[in-house]
Amino acid sequence: MVLCMKPSLAIDFMGIKLKNPVLTASGAFGYGYELADLIPLNKLGAILTKTITLEPKSGNLQPRIAEVSSGLLNSIGLQNIGAKAFIKEPLENLSKVGLPIIVSVAGSCVKEYVQTVEILSAQDTISAIELNLSCPNLKKKIVCHDLPLTQEVIKSVKKVSKVPVIVKLSPLVTDIAELSLCAQNAGANGITLANTYPAMAIDVKTFKYKLSTAKGGLSGACVKPMSVRCVYDAYQNIDIPIVGCGGIETGEDVLEFMLAGARVVSVGSASLVSPKILIKIISEIEKVLKEKNIKDIREVVGMLNTTKNAC
Amino acid sequence: MCTLKRFDITCKIISNKEVCTNYFELKIKAGSIAKYCLPGQFFMIGVPGVFLRRPISVYDSKKSVLSFLYKVVGKGTGILSRMRSGQLQILGPLGKGYDLEICKDLNYVAVAGGTGIASLHFLAIKLGKNKPYKKKGTLYYGARSKKDLLCLDKFKEIGWKVVVSTEDGSKGYKGYITDILEKKVKDSDVLFACGPMPMLKKVVQIAKGKKVKGFASLEEKMACGVGNCQGCAVNINGAIKMTCKDGPVFKIEEVNL
């Protein structure tokens, strides 16, 4: 009889030890602690908070949400309470969960990114920062579309950050592998691929845009194949670990991202619809690994992506 | 009035019947969940074939049975209306409901438009069951036509006075229910309003003008229903609040519609 060993899901990510590779995606899980009554939060790999800015932001007008086939459009507009308020009650509550905490950060200029990271990375309970360089909701050009600015933000933030810095990119760029390499060269410790896809929808009953901002970000099951492609291409070009993100709903989806090269993943829209899906995903990963007789999840990372031509 | 407990679970459909053209009553087996539901609270109901869950108010909760009253308006409610059996994913009870405490001293008046009747029905039942609320309520109910008026007999059974209006004059007063409300409502009343935005706007205007206390249940597009996505923002007294978590029921004097 073959003894069926429980596969190990533990994985290290930029030096942070995670009990499994499943993270929450920024903006889809609030400040991270609010659903403690609905799911056992401490079963997750790590918690990634919504994007925090230096000053509070009130967000965009209604409607901010529109459903489309197999996904949704959003234009929340980074509504949040600001860095100083965040490090009080929300961060204290979140710290009690006992998981690594990654805080997403955005700013309207280099200085804002730097000041926000200075405040946040000085908190002992924060394990890493994720720079949101790709928010398609800001009315101005997004940072990712300006290469010198992208590098300047990363370099400046790296100078002040006391914790590892992940850079989250927009998938809507000419060459995601090249941009990922630039982020690595500027000092990024990890890359998240990818944010939402710029998109829009129009209500033909009313002849109105479905979002107040006309355009928004597309997420959910419909974006998964495109984000897996981003991970696959970037993995071939970089050495730093990748957070795979986009349309994950099952344990199989997680493994798909990991086979393409993601070291960990983050789940957004699916957990908005059903918080408990996060826990289900973790047990599904275990099941698939068992079926495949894989004892350690680390074996899977980039398994199919053998053309890596690391720099 | 806060949620005591909320659940993300799978429930069995007991029945899902058309009560009149395009309106359905869905009953599900909800076990102990039913006892945690308060009037004005809602559930996010998963419908196979659409991405987001649909927010639907609690219409009734008795023992282990949870009921919803919904109108077929689009793809999600369309698919739901064709489900006769099977299971549904539900998340709830969610949000803050109506404040019943205030009813101890005031005459309660419910104003409903369309399917807004659902949450007010649950309110009437709860008020009917609780000892401190001795007074009988009045329901002002507006609909397009006679065929859109739901569960009037249920309100009458509990002893409520029912005033009806239809836009086509097929039953009750011809016109909008708010026209009658405006003439009748007094500052010794407490208002509970649930219905479409134009009706709510008018109710809020009347209530503010006559200094009548009350509550309005608002509707916004929702993705999560639990305050996590910030999708359902609404301006309450100058501050941005989430309809799903801080509402859907807000004090009338604080809403700016």
Ligand SMILES: Cc1cc2nc3c(=O)[nH]c(=O)nc-3n(C[C@H](O)[C@H](O)[C@H](O)COP(=O)(O)OP(=O)(O)OC[C@H]3O[C@@H](n4cnc5c(N)ncnc54)[C@H](O)[C@@H]3O)c2cc1C
């Ligand atoms: C707190 C709350 C309680 C509600 N209670 C009831 C009830 O008891 N009975 C009932 O019949 N209806 C109720 N509604 C309205 C109900 O949610 C919508 O009619 C339903 O979501 C429509 O889905 P659909 O797929 O058929 O329509 P579609 O128009 O195809 O839906 C597309 C998207 O828009 C959203 N949407 C459409 N109309 C509304 C609306 N009025 N409010 C919020 N989101 C909407 C849908 O959820 C979906 O995400 C309630 C809404 C809210 C916010």
Ligand SMILES: Cc1cc2nc3c(=O)[nH]c(=O)nc-3n(C[C@H](O)[C@H](O)[C@H](O)COP(=O)(O)O)c2cc1C
């Ligand atoms: C409602 C909503 C809000 C979001 N807010 C943010 C945000 O504040 N910062 C960010 O970097 N990404 C944000 N995202 C993007 C997600 O983190 C994620 O990258 C994207 O949704 C793709 O993953 P998914 O398909 O699993 O949702 C948001 C997504 C949604 C649906």
Ligand code: FES
């Ligand atoms: S629906 Fe997500 S915050 Fe209200």
